[in-house]
Amino acid sequence: MxxxxxxxxxxxxxxxxxxxxxxxxxxxxxxxxxxxxxxxxxxxxxxxxxxxxxxxxxxxxxxxxxxxxxxxxxxxxxxxxxxxxxxxxxxxxxxxxxxxxxxxxxxxxxxxxxxxxxxxxxxxxxxxxxxxxxxxxxxxxxxxxxxxxxxxxxxxxxxLGRPESDIREFANRILGPLADGERYADLVRTLDSYLRLHGSLNGVARDLFLHRNTVRQRLRRISKLTGADLKDADSRLALQLALLGRQALERLAS
Known part of the structure; x- marks a missing residue:
């Protein structure tokens, strides 16, 4: 289980x-x-x-x-x-x-x-x-x-398999300001793409129709806002789980 x-x-x-x-x-x-x-x-x-x-x-x-x-x-x-x-x-x-x-x-x-x-x-x-x-x-x-x-x-x-309040608390703690998906929608999409594409800058640029320099700038801002080292595997896993939790909460509320 x-x-x-x-x-x-x-x-x-x-x-x-x-x-x-x-x-x-x-x-x-x-x-x-x-x-x-x-x-x-x-x-x-x-x-x-x-x-x-x-x-x-x-x-x-x-x-x-x-x-x-x-x-x-x-x-x-x-x-x-x-x-x-x-x-x-x-x-x-x-x-x-x-x-x-x-x-x-x-x-x-x-x-x-x-x-x-x-x-x-x-x-x-x-x-x-x-x-x-x-x-x-x-x-x-x-x-x-x-x-x-x-x-x-x-x-x-x-x-999942835990109260929604626990999921929300975890997502907020890991994502920091990015938990406000409306305000930071572009950064959340960039982070999601970066994690899905295993950290490929070229892949993210193609996926979101952005210039590589724009992707780099966004990733630096994401790292600053969340305090996460995007080169660290554990940090990337925590961010991926936090995004999953956020998506799950949105679907549970729909």
Whole structure:
């Protein structure tokens, strides 16, 4: 798993409980029996662009799992826990639930996100956070009506799986003034191109239709504003993760 377990702290749980989108229903599945050690959890989030359908998702999920224990209920959001007798193929299970819920609600564009598996009660909170981020970002990246596992998010996994406040704090700390993307849009585009093209000045110049001297000037300004040594591999990695985090936050807010 690419998300760090440290993300599931008390702060993570509090931030998650306060920050859930209102057009989603959550379904939590517990796998394993009483003798298999700590319970493992996956979370499945369902989202609809239609507010009326989203409101019915809560009822539909409850009907789909009548033996489930509802552990959270709020406007447009429901969570339930159910113990399974054996392992589950998370993607196939989510696809099956998506199909049944789409038929029940009449929403063929219903989107699904899957988080986990994670162990223990703390892991369940982390799995829920992953599911929420997977359904929102997956919808933005891949379109409506799909199942997106958290691990499908590729490099975004390295910055997600934690509260949005933590992602924002990291991006702001690493990018400094460049975190204000509107004010420094040209510099952000230059930095993104520089990192994507592995530090090639000629590549950046071609990519952004700039003169090499302009690229050099911008890179010097980026280094001054962020305090980063662009020749240092660790600094470049931190900047790349910060830009990924910023992009993820923009997509989660869309």
């Amino acid at each position: 690419c998300a760090r377990e440290a993300a599931a702290s008390a702060g993570t749980r509090a931030d998650f409980q306060e920050g859930l989108p209102k057009r989603e229903a959550f379904f939590v599945v517990r796998g394993g029996g009483p003798t298999s050690g700590p319970s493992a959890y996956i979370a499945i989030a369902f989202a609809s662009r239609d507010a009326a359908i989203a409101a019915r998702l809560r009822v539909t999920v409850a009907e789909l799992a009548p033996d489930a224990r509802v552990v959270r209920s709020r406007a447009g959001v429901a969570a339930a826990v159910r113990e399974l007798t054996g392992p589950v193929d998370a993607r196939a299970y989510a696809e099956s639930l998506r199909s049944r819920l789409a038929n029940s609600t009449g929403d063929g564009a219903l989107s699904v996100g899957v988080g986990g598996p994670k162990q223990g009660a703390t892991g369940a909170h982390l799995a829920l956070l992953q599911a929420e981020q997977a359904v929102v970002l997956g919808r933005a990246l891949r379109g409506e009506g799909r199942v997106t596992l958290f691990d499908d998010l590729g490099p975004y996994c390295f910055v």
